[in-house]
Amino acid sequence: MSDNNGDEKPVGSKVDQEEKRVGVFVCECGVNIGGVVNTRAVADYIGTLHGVKVTSVNKFTCSDSGQADIQAKIKEHNLNRVVVAACSPKTHEPTFRACIEEMGLNQYFLEFVNIRDHCSWIHMWEKEKATEKAKDLIRMGVERSKLLEPLQASEVPVNDKALVIGAGVAGMQSALDLADMGFQVYLVEKEPSIGGRMARFDKVFPTNDCSICILGPKMVEVARNKNIKIMSYSEVKAVEGYVGNFTVKVEHKPRYLDVTKCTGCAKCSEVCPVEVPYDFNEGLGTRKAIFVPFPQAVPLRALIDKENCINCKACAKACASGAINYDMQTSYTDLNVGVIIGAVGFKTYDPEPRHDFGYGLYDNIITAMEFERLLNAAGPTGGHVVRPSDCKEPIRVGFVNCVGSRDKNTNIYCSGVCCMYTIKNAQLLKEKRPETDHTIMYIDIRTPFRGYEESYNRSRNLGVKFLRGRPVEVKEDPVTKNIKVRVEDTLAGEIRNLEFDLMVLATGIVPNEGISQIQQLLKLSKAADGLLMEAHPKLKPVDTTIDGVFLAGCASGPKDIPYAVSQGSACAGRATILLKNKKAITEGITAVVNPDVCVGCEVCIPMCPFQAIKFDEKENKANVVKALCKGCGTCVAACPTGALEQSHFKNNQLLAQVKNVFRFQEVAA
Amino acid sequence: MTTETAAVKSVQAENGWEPNILAFCCNWCSYAGADLAGVSRFQYPPTVKILRVMCSSRVEPAFILKALKEGADGVLIAGCHIGDCHYIDGNKNAEVRINNTKKALVKLGFDKRLRLEWISASEGLRFSEVIKDFTEEIKKLGQNPVNIQGSEVK
Numbered sequence: 001m002s003d004n005n006g007d008e009k010p011v012g013s014k015v016d017q018e019e020k021r022v023g024v025f026v027c028e029c030g031v032n033i034g035g036v037v038n039t040r041a042v043a044d045y046i047g048t049l050h051g052v053k054v055t056s057v058n059k060f061t062c063s064d065s066g067q068a069d070i071q072a073k074i075k076e077h078n079l080n081r082v083v084v085a086a087c088s089p090k091t092h093e094p095t096f097r098a099c100i101e102e103m104g105l106n107q108y109f110l111e112f113v114n115i116r117d118h119c120s121w122i123h124m125w126e127k128e129k130a131t132e133k134a135k136d137l138i139r140m141g142v143e144r145s146k147l148l149e150p151l152q153a154s155e156v157p158v159n160d161k162a163l164v165i166g167a168g169v170a171g172m173q174s175a176l177d178l179a180d181m182g183f184q185v186y187l188v189e190k191e192p193s194i195g196g197r198m199a200r201f202d203k204v205f206p207t208n209d210c211s212i213c214i215l216g217p218k219m220v221e222v223a224r225n226k227n228i229k230i231m232s233y234s235e236v237k238a239v240e241g242y243v244g245n246f247t248v249k250v251e252h253k254p255r256y257l258d259v260t261k262c263t264g265c266a267k268c269s270e271v272c273p274v275e276v277p278y279d280f281n282e283g284l285g286t287r288k289a290i291f292v293p294f295p296q297a298v299p300l301r302a303l304i305d306k307e308n309c310i311n312c313k314a315c316a317k318a319c320a321s322g323a324i325n326y327d328m329q330t331s332y333t334d335l336n337v338g339v340i341i342g343a344v345g346f347k348t349y350d351p352e353p354r355h356d357f358g359y360g361l362y363d364n365i366i367t368a369m370e371f372e373r374l375l376n377a378a379g380p381t382g383g384h385v386v387r388p389s390d391c392k393e394p395i396r397v398g399f400v401n402c403v404g405s406r407d408k409n410t411n412i413y414c415s416g417v418c419c420m421y422t423i424k425n426a427q428l429l430k431e432k433r434p435e436t437d438h439t440i441m442y443i444d445i446r447t448p449f450r451g452y453e454e455s456y457n458r459s460r461n462l463g464v465k466f467l468r469g470r471p472v473e474v475k476e477d478p479v480t481k482n483i484k485v486r487v488e489d490t491l492a493g494e495i496r497n498l499e500f501d502l503m504v505l506a507t508g509i510v511p512n513e514g515i516s517q518i519q520q521l522l523k524l525s526k527a528a529d530g531l532l533m534e535a536h537p538k539l540k541p542v543d544t545t546i547d548g549v550f551l552a553g554c555a556s557g558p559k560d561i562p563y564a565v566s567q568g569s570a571c572a573g574r575a576t577i578l579l580k581n582k583k584a585i586t587e588g589i590t591a592v593v594n595p596d597v598c599v600g601c602e603v604c605i606p607m608c609p610f611q612a613i614k615f616d617e618k619e620n621k622a623n624v625v626k627a628l629c630k631g632c633g634t635c636v637a638a639c640p641t642g643a644l645e646q647s648h649f650k651n652n653q654l655l656a657q658v659k660n661v662f663r664f665q666e667v668a669a
Numbered sequence: 670m671t672t673e674t675a676a677v678k679s680v681q682a683e684n685g686w687e688p689n690i691l692a693f694c695c696n697w698c699s700y701a702g703a704d705l706a707g708v709s710r711f712q713y714p715p716t717v718k719i720l721r722v723m724c725s726s727r728v729e730p731a732f733i734l735k736a737l738k739e740g741a742d743g744v745l746i747a748g749c750h751i752g753d754c755h756y757i758d759g760n761k762n763a764e765v766r767i768n769n770t771k772k773a774l775v776k777l778g779f780d781k782r783l784r785l786e787w788i789s790a791s792e793g794l795r796f797s798e799v800i801k802d803f804t805e806e807i808k809k810l811g812q813n814p815v816n817i818q819g820s821e822v823k
Contacts, residue, residue: 088704089721090696090701090704114704116707117703117704117706117707117708118703118704118719121707121710122706122707122710122711122712122713122797123712123714123715124712126715129715130715133715133718137718137719140718140720525749525753525754525755526752526753527753528789528791545697545755589723607726607762609754609756609757609758610756630756631723632723632724632726632727632755632756632759633723633724633726633727634724634759634762636727637727637728637729637762637766646723646727649722649723649727651729651731654720654727654732655735657720658720658732658735658736658739659739661689661718661720661739662689662739662740662741
């Protein structure tokens, strides 16, 4: 790229040959800008720049009257470029783009200058310097604005089918809502049954209703819905394409039996001689090598765990319907969908590797998920909570909160659900066996939603003790195998020595296995906590930065069940906008190839993270697929001949800003 | 430091010279980080002007050279942390490009005037710290020689 690129004339449309008539609108943002920057002086200075036909200072440019002022001045002065100097384009650019578009100007003729977040707010005590800086920033914007070119947001057709990855409660909700609106949904679940984590819980807070009793009917509803195709024991292996037009490869792991013949009678399990730890029960108790995942599984079909199968073929003899097929192979399905909802869930923090609070060292320390399965009537002990060392029912039970949460050594964030499930677990055991004694050791108790505080109060009324402090020393009595804990009661200001028969760790929510794979397949970003990023934490909580891809449930941060279900529905609603409109608008900012300059060197092709540049063998030129291009400009910077340009961030537009940082230098358009 | 440059610097100090830094910030992380610094009112010196690009990988070495030629005392390129790039790995391309540009600037003695930083949308404080730190470093380096009358570079 040569130096005089900044002065080169853009390929002319009619508008580009017109005289540039710039209007500059300086916002005071109440006193946010006006209290620091001398907006009048700024406007006076900017008014002297070549091409600036009018300047205006408004108290609030974004208000109705502010926008009306812009529209009136566009008309009065026949403006063809608008510079708004106000807050951040990240929040207000769409507002002003719409404002000028209403007046018949191309929305990309707006230049937004940030003189609040990047000026008045950070130089509050240097008013003169802030005023000078605001002048510089706006001057950069004015010069850039003159070179802006009209762009057209493009439209792509949208396939009306949806893919939901993960059939936990959030994913099921998305699938049901979409199916009920009449769209075909593929629901892919890596486990052999749908239901997710919620299927493993005993009872759920704050109402303590039986988890599977409320989830089971929903699972059946999903299975019965004609618009939902469940693909259990399957994983997404490849995703290509873009909003409205994704092609997805799904891998079906072999169950080693014909699901159309299997009735889920579990006669095969009865004869199977192999017993292995039962993962559904957190490794407590055993299951057979051929097994039905759990009694309420959907689909209610058995599968063979080939790793542990000894090929005795006893199951084949026992199966009345002849479903067993030992030679089954992995198979694949290719799907074409318009939208993808990622509801890939979570796992609980594993305290084993770090031996948090003695977990893994001492028998009678278990995690809350293990406790949950022990409480469950269908669990390994038929609902009797016993301690692992001697299978006796414990009397003194200690609960430690925030294990793997709110700890700089593990995860700094709050998992949000542990206070409530610990309160619930203590309540359930106390109700079952009133002679038991419960102590919850916590940092803070967090009970923010409807019915949660009431549940907390109920626990206290039942006699559950709350002790603010974290155990500093955990030991096992070598004889009784009881757990001895030294803990500072930070409210009383004293060290307490406590002894428990059983101690339960409230392990937090961490990213699920395979989250990195999903992140890469869907081209999403991860936050510092390892969970997936939403498009905006407040205003776009289920959207992602990839159009047509949405996130529900714990994939994007710890959530409780109502929150996950709401997000499931929210995703369905957001996805429906695309599915129903049958078209998507893609951002006008893309890379553009000038075929006259392109020499077909292909340097740009591997640079593109989205595989949006295809090589045209016939013409020997690079070719940008607009619907795939996200407009980052990586390829543009790499192009050795200057054949690639990034629309709205063209070389001359950016250089106009660079040239005007320190002094006024008019850049010929 | 030679006596000559020390003399130049004392003149600069008397003239009330302050560094002029141009920062190319990516739209998704660093620009938002600068917004957050503003929202949080983390004060930093008015030495920097931010130019928004969609990705740090959009910044061409020519932009940097142009800025230095125009008299920028420092050029900052700020993008998302590695692994967090909105465009998957655009920032890795930026890293290669900026490091190569830095190497090329060594001969001209301008390499310390170019900086690459990863600043996320949640690192408003870090944004202000980076600007403070870079401003101090540029103050030590003194004015961009192209701005000094009679300078050989000019």
